[in-house]
Amino acid sequence: MKVLSVFGITQSGKTTTIENIIKELKKRxxxxxxxxxxxxEKFAIDEEGSNTFRHKKAGAELVTARGYYETDILFPKRLSIAEILRFYEQEYVVLEGVTDSNVPKIITAHSIKEIDERLDGTVFAISGRISNEIKEYKGIPVISSIDNIEKLVDLIEIKVFEKLPEFPEKCCGICGYSCHQLLKKIIKGEAKREDCIISQKNIRLTIGDTDITMVPFVQRILYNSVIGIVKELEGYKQHQRIAIEIGEE
Structure with missing residues (x-):
């Protein structure tokens, strides 16, 4: 899954930019x-007094509203982006207004000042209203999603890659960088997505249908534990694929 975020202040062109990106990606x-x-702060889809609101107030930990044309699952808490993305299987996911996720970003802005307030090494493009005035800023392309959406999505295909994990540096750092630092290096062309050691894993853990990302230390513990037991069994062959499935009774 490839994930990017488009962010900027209100009326800077975020939603228009995202609409056009989605349309062009679908076209492709x-x-x-x-x-x-x-x-x-007070945003809530579920209105006070509705039947689903009453379910939640009564203590339901998860509430689902199913209609003829839409199904809404209502979590009574704020989910992280990582938790939200577990529900997605699409090739691209576009985030609007999200700044706390380790993904490549596009700034939308009215002015240079707004760009400077938000610019960091995770930004690979600038769009929105400012694209009517400039075509580049500090080496970053400024591209209109209205007049030149093909060029913007061409750049997205080049710069946006399979989402990196978001481990604290002390938990991993085997590639030599934190996950956030590696993202910046990839965007600058100084590293590759494959440099993330976790993408080179030789052991995979899934719970239900969810792929669980593990730091190398945990991978080694699980790998060595399984191999240590299985190699004592008749039929074990070195370098053969091993599959174990565990279901609760």
Whole structure:
């Protein structure tokens, strides 16, 4: 899954940029999902007094509203982006207004000042209203999603890659960088996605249908534990694929 975020202040062109990105990606036959960050403290889809609201107030830990054309699953808490993305299977997911996820980003802005307030090494493009005035800023392309969406999505295909993990540096860092530092290096062309050691794993853990990301230390513990037991069994052959499935009774 490839994930990017488009962020900027209100009326800077975020939603228009995302709409056009989604349309162009779909035109290129990619599957696309999106996540919208709501910057409003009192925001809630579920209205007070509704039947689903009453279910929640009664103590239901998860509430689902199923209609003829839509199904809404209501979590009574704020989920992290990582938790949200577990529900997605699309090739691309576009985040709107999300700044706390370790993904490549596009700034939308009215002015240079707004760009400078948000610019960091995770930004690979600039769009929005400012694209009517400039075409580049500090080496970063400024591209209109209205007049030149093909060029913007061409750049997305080059710069956006399979999502990196978001482990603290003390938990991994085997590639020589934190996950956030590696993202910046990849965007600058100084590293590759394959440099993430976790992508080179020789052991995979899934719970249900969810792929569980493990730091190398945990991978080694699980790998060595399984191999240590299995190699004592008749039929074990070195370098052969081993599959173990565990289901609760």
């Amino acid at each position: 036959r990619f599957s696309v999902g999106s996540v919208k960050e709501i910057h409003f």
